[in-house]
Amino acid sequence: MTDKALKLGISPINWVNEDVLELGDHYTFEDLMNDFEALGFKATENCRKFPKDPEVLKQALADRGIQLTSQWKGVLFSDPSRREEELAAYRKHVEFLSKMGSKVVVTCELGGSIIGDPRRDPSERDVKPLSDAEWNAMVEGLHQAGEICREYGMKLVYHYHIGTNVERGEEIDRLMATTDPTLVYMLYDTGHAFYGGTDPLNLLEKHADRLGYVHLKDVRQNVLDRVRQEKIPFQTAVIQGVFTVPGDGAIDFEPIFRKLDGIGYDDWMIIEAEQDPGVANPYEYAKKSRQYIDAVTAKLNIEG
Numbered sequence: 001m002t003d004k005a006l007k008l009g010i011s012p013i014n015w016v017n018e019d020v021l022e023l024g025d026h027y028t029f030e031d032l033m034n035d036f037e038a039l040g041f042k043a044t045e046n047c048r049k050f051p052k053d054p055e056v057l058k059q060a061l062a063d064r065g066i067q068l069t070s071q072w073k074g075v076l077f078s079d080p081s082r083r084e085e086e087l088a089a090y091r092k093h094v095e096f097l098s099k100m101g102s103k104v105v106v107t108c109e110l111g112g113s114i115i116g117d118p119r120r121d122p123s124e125r126d127v128k129p130l131s132d133a134e135w136n137a138m139v140e141g142l143h144q145a146g147e148i149c150r151e152y153g154m155k156l157v158y159h160y161h162i163g164t165n166v167e168r169g170e171e172i173d174r175l176m177a178t179t180d181p182t183l184v185y186m187l188y189d190t191g192h193a194f195y196g197g198t199d200p201l202n203l204l205e206k207h208a209d210r211l212g213y214v215h216l217k218d219v220r221q222n223v224l225d226r227v228r229q230e231k232i233p234f235q236t237a238v239i240q241g242v243f244t245v246p247g248d249g250a251i252d253f254e255p256i257f258r259k260l261d262g263i264g265y266d267d268w269m270i271i272e273a274e275q276d277p278g279v280a281n282p283y284e285y286a287k288k289s290r291q292y293i294d295a296v297t298a299k300l301n302i303e304g
Helices: 029-039 054-064 080-099 132-151 169-178 190-195 200-206 221-230 234-239 254-262 282-303
Strands: 007-010 073-075 104-109 155-159 184-189 211-216 268-271
Touching: 007 282, 029 054, 029 282, 054 080, 073 080, 073 132, 080 104, 080 132, 104 132, 104 184, 104 211, 132 155, 132 169, 132 184, 155 211, 169 184, 169 200, 184 190, 184 200, 190 200, 190 211, 200 254, 221 234, 254 282, 268 282
Parallel strands: 007 268, 073 104, 104 155, 155 184, 184 211, 211 268
Antiparallel strands: none
């Protein structure tokens, strides 16, 4: 794996959290761009601090030589009564990303979740399992959304995520088994796999043929152990530092990079670390993670 082949980007969520709004709210778009440029990253995802006008945003990113790779889109396809409005909103989202030159659409079903289902009380702490009918409705909606993505020459990449109905290994397996591989791809997120109790390398080996996009995230084992023992909810776990950048946690990324290289993955990989920027300086952590990844990939070059 060479530096030329390694397409490494950085997520704004390391600086500005999208769910816990008080985390990093003081950062501006210019702050983020200055840091990304100084760190040498050439790709990022959309953020609430970014300009909303696609033409303005596209030019601002182009001025820095940065590509917008994607943006999260939560959906409620499991509820058929919402399908028409959900697909209309999804199409607008795809149109925006298409204008930005993005190739993948990060997609996550929020039905029954504790991270964005508007039908649930914010105080609820447990995921409400989908019935078989709801699961089938979700799959149908994902297929329809995948068709929209295909119209624009893009891919729907499904983001399995803690606090949703697709977070554990068996749920990811079920999603892959029940969806059309030409319409629904997998967003491989190392951190959410580990948090959900799945070995990230095993998951990648099992579903390598569905790989569409990569998030690189690490997990602090001591925090995760406490989260599980005390049953701490996901968003609180984020604030308490369960996630960190690659090279700073429990995940061994060397075999993961070896596998990614072996299967010929040559698209963007985005470094993420949803944590409190007031505790973990995002610039310094991103710099440290980049150095770690460079060392790992250089070692693979020597070995291979």
